[in-house]
Amino acid sequence: MASPTPLQLRCCAASGCRSAGSEALQAALLAARDQLGGAAEAVTIKPVGCLRLCGRGPLVALDRSGGDGQEPSAGSTELYAELTPEQAPALLAAATGLGDELAAQRLDPAHPFFALQKAVVLEGCGVVNPESIDDALAHGSYAQLKRVLLECTPEQVRDQVKRSGLRGRGGAGYPTGLKWDTVALQPPGPRTVVCNADEGDPGAFMDRSVLESDPHRLIEGMAIAAYAVGADQGYVYVRAEYPLAIERLRLALKQARAKGLLGAGIAGSSFNLRLEVRVGAGAYVCGEETALLASIQGQRGTPRPRPPFPAQVGLWGAPTLINNVETLASIPVILREGGDWYAAIGTEGSKGTKVFALSGAVANTGLVEVPMGTSLRTVVQTIGGGVPGADGPNGGVKAVQTGGPSGGCIPAHLLDTPVDYESLRDLGSMMGSGGLVVMGETTSMPEVARHFMRFSVNESCGKCVPCRAGTVQLAQMLDRFVERRASLADLERLEALCRMVGATSLCGLGQAAPNPVLSTLRYFRQEYQAACREPGQCEPPDACLLQEVTP
């Protein structure tokens, strides 16, 4: 372990805070420390990953007396928000007890935003320096990899993952242990592990934060997964829109290779693993697993029908394990604490914690990791603080969008729903990768549906006709509702085409593309009806529908 530091400033250096000027702030802190001298010289200034409350960056955590590795919520830690480079001397003064000018920018660590979070995947996020493998090693990275290579058989590793009840965090929620078994039990031959870091949902930045904040955790998780399924090569497929994540991941891979934690004979064992980064080219559909594999192979990124599933026939025909960033980043903790420990968190069907990217009309924007089964109300109102400037029982929230363009809108009256795979699916939405977009009372639901449908129009790969042509027609139908020139017959056509596109599209993206429409129709149908011309003439509504729709 690193020697305890009496005073340490942890400066967020992830994308959110960088866009708010954290680089300049850190440079100013270093300059001010040199200038001030004295007590300030003893202050360690360390770049770290995400400190969670992205909406109020740049953030700096001050560890007053504790050592390295203190939880951000520990009493000895203070968190300062919205700092400017000019405030660097004042921050150092606060650290050394020479002033308290910044009291107004000090956040309360007991605030529910921090206090209700449970850091599992994110435990190193905001604590370790993402660009230093020595710091990561000091915080326990690769310890589980070394241990399992020495002590465990691949079956034992898979058994722990099965016991943990971990399910895929990319959205679909397929049991991870089962997937690992499926790959491992294929006939002998080469295998590949692939990490899906093509996080494309609007409003989702969980995977980016993990990559930018704690890349070694992902690499360790991938190496353990490769060992458990018998793979000797792997790829991390990252979208090109994440330049900082790619840079840090590449650096981390280089460092891990130099330390003998990747490559041939890892940590003195006979286990070999070659890991590479593959950068996407700006296609949302490449987050779909078969399109992702095609893209890695250098082909056009379009999905293909399944079965066969990638676990049977994947990259270059070999059985391939594809897991999401958050799934793989959970693995080291599961092996350290045991599958049963992980399974004790969360609900019956959804174990462990889930990281959410909370954004939209909400007071506290940022990264939130909570146990599965936490109610949406807790996440949105207690942790998120509800809509700024609004009050009332639902805190001004009209709906919460989960799952991006594949998910749906959950209305405020269902905010007490626990967040787990089944509950969200039953509401016509889905867990998705973890983007939570909060919508205030003034949001028009047909407009929300059209926004997501236009996204699907732009991102459809064009391979199958329901998605390529159907989404175009759906977006045009939604135009009629947004522009209030629809008829009740349009409503019927809209629903019929939504069902057709959902049932007949080739891949999951096309199949889920109508979800934003269907879920807003389910809970906000009156907004669609109000957009129809002369709705009063259609009583009972069925009368005119039958006339206009029957061919």
Place this chain on the structure above:
Amino acid sequence: MSVHTLTVDGVEVAVPDGASLLDAVRAAGAELPTLCHLDGLTPVGACRLCLVELEGSGKLQPACATAAGEGMAVLTQTPQLREWRRMAVELFFAEGNHVCAFCVANGNCELQDVAVTVGMDHSRFPYQYPNRRVDASHPQFAIDHHRCILCTRCVRVCDEIEGAHVWDVANRGAECSIIAGLDQPWGEVAACTSCGKCVDVCPTGAIFRKDDTTAEKEAHRERPQLLRAARDQHQWQNQ
């Protein structure tokens, strides 16, 4: 060789291992409309017309690209499937510019045929009238993208049978288009052997011989299968 027995709309059939559900449907004497599928080319499952329902799971699978399995119960003509097939054909018509009256393939067009098969007499979706290109730079052939349904048969036959890979798909979504070479005029693509296989397999009048005018296109959609059988099994047409 092992054999799988399954039922297609209640009719029992036996097909060899490796056969597709489409083979099984045909073995049962049933018909399924297809557009992207062509015997002899790798199936892609893109047109969604041959979707069938697997009884019990309720899942829809493209018959052309799904392997037949033991004990499957396949439904090909549920009212829901028929309605969705018709909608898919309507979407094809609405997204391009398909005007049969002066099309080179009139009377010999698979899109026209499936429209008849599924009973589509008009499109309930508004026509998009896209503004697409016509490339007549090749000395013998031409491609009219307005009539293209993006089945990718030309891409596959050129790659898999002729080995020239002149064709590919560019862009995405509704902007997708078939391109020659590196999005060059067809006539400038040196890789093209002018074999005419893409003309033979095109289901519509999108790729045609310049010699042909309205309703004169003759396609030879059986040729990929004949060539593949000749190569793989050394079975020749004249033997």
